[in-house]
Amino acid sequence: MKKSNKRHEEHEEHADESWLLPYSDLMTLLLALFITLFSMSSVDAKKFEEMSQALSSALNGGTGVLEHSSSYDAGSGADLGKNKSPSSNPNTATDAALAKKEQEDLERLKKQLDDYIGKNGLTNQLNTKLNQSQLMITIADNALFASGAADVKPEAKVLAKNISRMLEQFPSYDVIVTGHTDNMPISNYKYTDNWDLSSDRALNFLKIVLQNSKLDPSKFTPSGYGEYHPVESNATAEGRAKNRRVEISIIRKYNGETKTTNVQ
Structure with missing residues (x-):
């Protein structure tokens, strides 16, 4: 009997310890989760990147969580609540x-244009407006063209060249030149509609403006909008006159960066 009991003890199986592997993995993932929650309590790009690397290492089977956990000790935690200012x-x-320089450039150009308009008695034919998207120069059509025609008047060529000389001081800006008409149908030997x-x-x-070789x-x-972007009602002669115009738009590159107001 004693011999039988001894044999039984020798063949008795040990307790199954395979559960330790998934348990250790679970503990690692929980540690990674707690680090994530702690780090997300404050927006700090550098520490968020460190946390991401540690978490990635843990999920991929490495030991990154343990190696990086020192980044989140109590001493460094004091810095987590400090938000970086935009200027940093x-x-x-x-x-x-x-954006500040752009604002100064466009204000200076607007002043030059307004001075030119005032000195040459063109206040009824030209105006300027500066807003958050552009500096716009609006020219009445009768200052540039005969009725129903697109050939620039000789005296208007002087205006185009003067504007081009002002623009050469600011070569980096995109410029859009748009033509507008009223809604009165046109049909002559050259034009069948207001689009053309x-x-x-x-x-x-624009071709006259670009005779200045210093411009790019x-x-x-150039763009033609026909009758489809009116600024006044076409029901009156005065409204139609305001709708017939050419607009020169100097486009901002940093629109919205600074607070600006519409300036007539």
Whole structure:
């Protein structure tokens, strides 16, 4: 009997310890989760990146959580609540400086244009407006063209050349020249509709501006809007006169970066 009991003890199986492997994995994942929750309590890009790397390492079977856990000790936790100010970002600071310079450039150009308009008695034919998207120069059609025609008047060529000389001080801006008409149908030997008339007016004016070799033609775009972007009602003669116009738009690159107001 004693011999039988001894044999039985020798063949008795040990307790199954395979559960330790998934348990240790679970503990690792829980540790990673707690680190994630702790790190997300404050927006800090650098520490978030460290946390991401540690979590990625843990989920991929590495030991990254244990190696990186020292980044989240109590001593460094004091810095987590500190939000970085926008000015501490070099890109934000650079954009703000460029936006400020752009505002100064466009205000200076607007002043030059307004002075030119005032000195030459053109207040009824030209006006300027600066807003958050552009500096716009609006020219009445009768200052540039004869009725129903797109050939620029000789005296208007002087205006186009003077505007081009002002624009050469600011070569980096995109410029869009658009032609507009009223809604009165047109049909003559050259034009069958207002689309063609407005397009030719914009293009012909732009060609004179670009006679200035200091300007880059790739920065300029002509466009014809016909009768479809009125600024006044076409029901009256006065409204139709305001709708017949050419607009020169100097486009901002940092629109919305600075607070601006519409300036007539």
